[in-house]
Amino acid sequence: MTHRWLAIAKAEFLVLSVSMRSHRKVYVGFLTSLAFIWAVIGAPILIGSIINMIIPMEVLRPLLHIFFPGLMRTVALFLWIMLLLLPLSYALQEIKIGQWEIFLSNNVSTRDIMAGTFLGKIPLYGLIVIFLAPLLIAPLVLAFEVNIIGQVLIYGVITLMSLGTIWLSNFITSIIQARLGDSSRGNDIAKALSMVIAIIVIVPMYGLIFFLPTMSEMMGMDAFLILPSTWFADSMSWFAIAFNGVGLTGAQVIGFGGILQLDMFTSIALMGGFVLATIVLALGSADRVFTIDAGARTEIVTTVGTENIFLRGVRRLSPGPFGSLMVTNFKDFMRKAQNLSKIFYGIVLATIMPIIMMSRDIDFVQISELFIIIIMMMALIGAMPFAGAGFLESKNQLWIIQGVPDGASNFVKSRLVTQAIIGIPLILIPSTVLLFLIEMTLFELLMLLGFGYMAILGGMFIATGVTAGNPNYEDTKSPAHQVNLVTSILLAEFSIIGVLLGDMILAIAFNIDLFGLIESIAGPGNIMFAMAFMGIVVQWCLGGLLVWTGIRKLSSPDN
Amino acid sequence: MARNGTVIKTEGLNKSFGSIQAVRNLDLEVSTGSRFGLLGPNGSGKTTTVRILSGLLKHTSGQATVCGYDVSSNRNDIKAITGLLPESPGLYSKLSAVEFLEFIGALNGKNGESLNRRIDSLLGMLGLEGRQDDLLESYSSGMKQKVLVASTLLHEPKLVFFDEPTSRLDPAASALVKDLILALAEETDTSFFICTHQTSFAEDVCDVIGILNEGELVVHGSPADIIDSMKVSDLEEAYLKIVGGQVDRDALLAWR
Numbered sequence: 001m002t003h004r005w006l007a008i009a010k011a012e013f014l015v016l017s018v019s020m021r022s023h024r025k026v027y028v029g030f031l032t033s034l035a036f037i038w039a040v041i042g043a044p045i046l047i048g049s050i051i052n053m054i055i056p057m058e059v060l061r062p063l064l065h066i067f068f069p070g071l072m073r074t075v076a077l078f079l080w081i082m083l084l085l086l087p088l089s090y091a092l093q094e095i096k097i098g099q100w101e102i103f104l105s106n107n108v109s110t111r112d113i114m115a116g117t118f119l120g121k122i123p124l125y126g127l128i129v130i131f132l133a134p135l136l137i138a139p140l141v142l143a144f145e146v147n148i149i150g151q152v153l154i155y156g157v158i159t160l161m162s163l164g165t166i167w168l169s170n171f172i173t174s175i176i177q178a179r180l181g182d183s184s185r186g187n188d189i190a191k192a193l194s195m196v197i198a199i200i201v202i203v204p205m206y207g208l209i210f211f212l213p214t215m216s217e218m219m220g221m222d223a224f225l226i227l228p229s230t231w232f233a234d235s236m237s238w239f240a241i242a243f244n245g246v247g248l249t250g251a252q253v254i255g256f257g258g259i260l261q262l263d264m265f266t267s268i269a270l271m272g273g274f275v276l277a278t279i280v281l282a283l284g285s286a287d288r289v290f291t292i293d294a295g296a297r298t299e300i301v302t303t304v305g306t307e308n309i310f311l312r313g314v315r316r317l318s319p320g321p322f323g324s325l326m327v328t329n330f331k332d333f334m335r336k337a338q339n340l341s342k343i344f345y346g347i348v349l350a351t352i353m354p355i356i357m358m359s360r361d362i363d364f365v366q367i368s369e370l371f372i373i374i375i376m377m378m379a380l381i382g383a384m385p386f387a388g389a390g391f392l393e394s395k396n397q398l399w400i401i402q403g404v405p406d407g408a409s410n411f412v413k414s415r416l417v418t419q420a421i422i423g424i425p426l427i428l429i430p431s432t433v434l435l436f437l438i439e440m441t442l443f444e445l446l447m448l449l450g451f452g453y454m455a456i457l458g459g460m461f462i463a464t465g466v467t468a469g470n471p472n473y474e475d476t477k478s479p480a481h482q483v484n485l486v487t488s489i490l491l492a493e494f495s496i497i498g499v500l501l502g503d504m505i506l507a508i509a510f511n512i513d514l515f516g517l518i519e520s521i522a523g524p525g526n527i528m529f530a531m532a533f534m535g536i537v538v539q540w541c542l543g544g545l546l547v548w549t550g551i552r553k554l555s556s557p558d559n
Numbered sequence: 560m561a562r563n564g565t566v567i568k569t570e571g572l573n574k575s576f577g578s579i580q581a582v583r584n585l586d587l588e589v590s591t592g593s594r595f596g597l598l599g600p601n602g603s604g605k606t607t608t609v610r611i612l613s614g615l616l617k618h619t620s621g622q623a624t625v626c627g628y629d630v631s632s633n634r635n636d637i638k639a640i641t642g643l644l645p646e647s648p649g650l651y652s653k654l655s656a657v658e659f660l661e662f663i664g665a666l667n668g669k670n671g672e673s674l675n676r677r678i679d680s681l682l683g684m685l686g687l688e689g690r691q692d693d694l695l696e697s698y699s700s701g702m703k704q705k706v707l708v709a710s711t712l713l714h715e716p717k718l719v720f721f722d723e724p725t726s727r728l729d730p731a732a733s734a735l736v737k738d739l740i741l742a743l744a745e746e747t748d749t750s751f752f753i754c755t756h757q758t759s760f761a762e763d764v765c766d767v768i769g770i771l772n773e774g775e776l777v778v779h780g781s782p783a784d785i786i787d788s789m790k791v792s793d794l795e796e797a798y799l800k801i802v803g804g805q806v807d808r809d810a811l812l813a814w815r
Contacts, residue, residue, distance in 0.1 A: 188652075301697040304655045324665035328651075328658060335653035335694075396649025400710070402615050403643040404666040405635035411666065557634065558616045 005116040012120020035130040043134030064143035076233035083165040150243025164275035171282040192337035231270040238264035325414035346381035382459025387488035408555040458539035459492035465546025496535030572621035583774035596765030605754040642716035652696035681709040
């Protein structure tokens, strides 16, 4: 008899590898072979060559000996967060209770569902780890000239870390999905959570890039010891030390012990204990503490109340059908948790970027120095919440809108006005934060508010135009959604920064000093404001064009 | 507007998706005020036909007019005087029934008290008055279908396209929709073009039936005429005789 978890694992694997379904076996075989060749031969040669090109290994080795344990902990932390949160974020974008109901009707337990989905994910994430792990391990192996036994043990730790973390991620996903369920409301909350999780990934990423020295100073090495990723990192470091080929002396090994603080056996015990504990916890609690079943869960009936003062104000300002459309758009957009989390995400990004920049040994920051970067962040805030999802829920909804004369056109226009109003708090919140952080004059504040809002609108025009031209409905896993999101953000950003690039090209290719010309018109102190303005003009033109083509495409009948 | 007593007229209408011919040389005439039922198996081209006639899909060749307007060049005119109930519900999950109908009304250029009164009366008629302020995400599929029926009739169209109007409804709700169609057809001269699998529903509601098979109109006439010509007792038997699908019980259990 086929095990149920195995059948689920097979189905999960088929879904994850759907893009290569025509020659699945050939592709999987090829990728696996490529990954192993890369891990065993390619990566050590490549990393070794790169390191030798930059600095000879003899010079680098003593430095690596000093820095490697700490660096290993930081990289392991980053990998651990990625492995924990990315599958979680990905899984939450699509609750699968519809499939679970089929499982449940065939008497499949929660434990089987959990084990099956975990095993099904391993080939894909395993492949990613095999491609990435050598980048982490190769310098360690080269620095300590680790022998083959040591290398096998280090790869074993990486494998254990990956599997253990994916298992933990899968366990958390199952609990959340079991609580949320396959209701429209549950899906919405899950998608909102998946965005919030993305913030948790992004913030440490920024932190690692910009705050590393400060973090080390603030946290000290001790703070790392409570993180499970540290136990994996330290076990790898200990294996490299124990199986080294550089002839470390006893005193040197004791020195490493002082840096790492926990000895090899304690690190291995903590690592193994952590993985074992997650397995026992997940298997023990499945079907007991939480159960995936076909209950109603979040299918709560929400009854709408009377309209608030803001919506009544909109109706008063625009008393016709267009005002009614705007009110409906506000209700639809603001009631979805995923839209609110996207707005929150954009504001967090726009606010932390200047904070990070200010943290980098700059004694006195003037807004004019950061202005164009802040404007770019505002364009991102404008593009992100409105790109891809949150526009149309389904193709059937589009049929209904298209079934009305000029329906698609009126729909998009009312959306644009609604989104422009939503953009007002989006400029006010980061600007207020920046006002407290950066010393700025009233003129600079007004410029920030005015140009920032224009950049938000430009980003929103681009995102709406791109999405109208290629609606992906609520399917945040679809390639169309990824294309819409990435295209919108890139166009919104590069249309602004493009002016700077254009200036460079003109100067190099044609010896035209655009920068100087703008400076002579706007005044020496206002060059960044003028450049930002030019970027916004380009952005608006592009946005207008995209909206126009988007409306035409959305309005035209299918072929 | 039907200028010659004909609300829909197609001549040699074709639609293909790549190598698949969804609609094949469709010649059809539907009179004003009639209740036309288009029957056919899954994938026979019913929904494609409705989408072409309602201006949502381009046809490959042939001609079609709806209420005297050409489907190629007068799509907005057609949309203004027709209503479409799509095959699957495409509602806004985070709006209530009233808010969704207000949205549809606004798209049709209507708002204010007259729209609100019409929304209330339609929801009351369809038995949704107690749940009208609940978000649509909590509605059952039958209730969603009722909201869609209301949205289709909201702007008082001259011609209504119903694509599987009762597929998600319980018998009582189906009977309600049936009576609604008959009453509207009698009292307001509204024409109906109904795609359905349910032969009993078509037999009760429609005065003219067309049966589509593999994109081709194979039978056209009143239910009684079709039943007589096929020498059977009801429309279901006639339908099965025309499109095939009689069940061979031996073959059915052959897998055991």
